[in-house]
Structure formats: structure tokens, C-alpha cells
Amino acid sequence: xxxxxxxxxxxxxKDVEFKALALPEQARGIKVIDNPTMEKANGLLMDIRSIxxxxxxxxxxxxxxxxxxxxxxxEQQKRTEAPLIEAEGILKTQIRxxxxxxxxxxxxxxxxxQEIARKExxxxxxAEALQAEAxxxxxxxxxxxxxxxYIPMPTVKxxxxxxxNRLFRKVWKFKIIDINKIPIQYLMPDMVKIGGVVRAMKxxxxxxxxxxxxE
Numbered sequence: 215x216x217x218x219x220x221x222x223x224x225x226x227x228k229d230v231e232f233k234a235l236a237l238p239e240q241a242r243g244i245k246v247i248d249n250p251t252m253e254k255a256n257g258l259l260m261d262i263r264s265i266x267x268x269x270x271x272x273x274x275x276x277x278x279x280x281x282x283x284x285x286x287x288x289e290q291q292k293r294t295e296a297p298l299i300e301a302e303g304i305l306k307t308q309i310r311x312x313x314x315x316x317x318x319x320x321x322x323x324x325x326x327x328q329e330i331a332r333k334e335x336x337x338x339x340x341a342e343a344l345q346a347e348a349x350x351x352x353x354x355x356x357x358x359x360x361x362x363x364y365i366p367m368p369t370v371k372x373x374x375x376x377x378x379n380r381l382f383r384k385v386w387k388f389k390i391i392d393i394n395k396i397p398i399q400y401l402m403p404d405m406v407k408i409g410g411v412v413r414a415m416k417x418x419x420x421x422x423x424x425x426x427x428x429e
Contacts, residue, residue, distance in 0.1 A: 230269045320370050327368040335363050
């Protein structure tokens with residue numbers, strides 16, 4: 215039964231294709247030079263419109279069937295992949311949590327080492343200031359205590375296995391905080407709104423920067 219239906223559908227397609235193929239030659243055979251030939255051209259246009267509707271009526275159910283089949287296949291694929299997506303989510307969550315914890319410990323160790331370096335720097339400066347004061351250089355001692363301290367940030371490296379970079383990726387996004395400061399090259403005209411005004415006002419449209427024309 216299904217095979218018979220497909221044969222009927224193909225016959226219908228071939229029929230409208232045959233009708234459509236004949237029309238360009240008919241159109242080329244008409245030269246509009248007076249009212250009768252204009253009426254003949256208009257009649258052929260009406261035939262073309264009729265055949266186009268017939269084509270639409272022929273292909274629409276075929277497209278709907280193809281769309282339904284495509285949708286069913288995608289739904290089946292989604293159901294088949296669902297367990298994999300679930301397993302992937304479980305593993306990614308654990309890996310992400312571990313990486314976050316390693317990063318937290320790394321930063322904590324950097325802060326600890328920086329604090330040690332800060333105390334050592336303070337002790338060094340204090341010792342130098344006391345030495346200068348003992349030598350009778352009170353101003354130098356004060357200058358040593360007041361000079362800005364430079365404490366380099368220590369770098370702590372983590373030792374974790376390398377992972378596939380495709381599993382995790384950084385996504386850069388944005389939000390508008392002041393639309394008035396956005397350069398004009400990043401702004402897009404509202405084509406829908408402009409088109410609505412032009413269709414309503416026609417030749418009376420008056421929008422700066424917009425030229426209205428009839429086609």
C-alpha cells in the first residue's frame with residue numbers, strides 16, 4: 215500500500231513538472247505589443263498562478279511527511295543520546311568541582327606565601343631602620359620605614375592531569391550598560407519598524423537618513 219501511494223505521488227509530481235516545463239517556451243512566444251497580446255500574456259500569467267498552486271498542493275503533503283519523518287528521527291536520536299548526556303554531565307560536574315577546589319587551594323597557598331614574604335620584608339626594613347637609627351641616621355631610618363614595599367606575588371603551579379579542552383570552554387558574553395555610548399558602527403537600524411512606517415505612510419514618509427521609493 216505504501217509503495218502504491220509513493221508511485222501515485224511520483225506521478226503527480228511528474229505531471230506538474232511537465233506542465234511547468236512548457237510555460238517558459240509559451241512565455242517567450244508572446245510579444246506584448248497591443249491590448250490583445252497583453253490579454254494573452256495576462257491569461258498565461260493566470261495559468262502560471264494556477265499551476266503554481268497545483269505544485270504547492272502537490273509538494274506540501276510530501277514536505278509535511280518528510281518533516282514528520284525528520285522530526286521522528288531527531289527525537290529518536292535525542293532519546294538515544296540522553297544517557298550519554300547524563301553521564302557526561304555527572305563527570306563534568308565532578309571534574310569542574312575538583313578543578314575549582316584545586317584552584318582555591320592554589321590561590322590560598324599564594325596568599326600564604328605572599329603573607330610570609332610581606333612579614334619578611336617588614337622584618338628586613340625594621341632591622342635596617344634600627345641599624346640606621348643606631349648609627350645616628352634617624353632620617354634615613356624613617357625613610358626606610360616609609361618607603362613603599364614591593365612584595366612580588368608568588369606563583370604556585372598546580373599539578374593536575376591535562377584534560378580535553380573540548381570538554382570545557384570559556385564563553386565570553388556582554389551586556390549593554392549605556393546604549394548612548396555605543397559607537398554607531400555597532401548599532402543596527404530597526405528594519406521592521408522602518409518598513410512598517412514606509413508601508414503605512416508610503417510617499418509621505420519622512421524619516422531622516424531614509425529614502426523611500428516605489429518598486
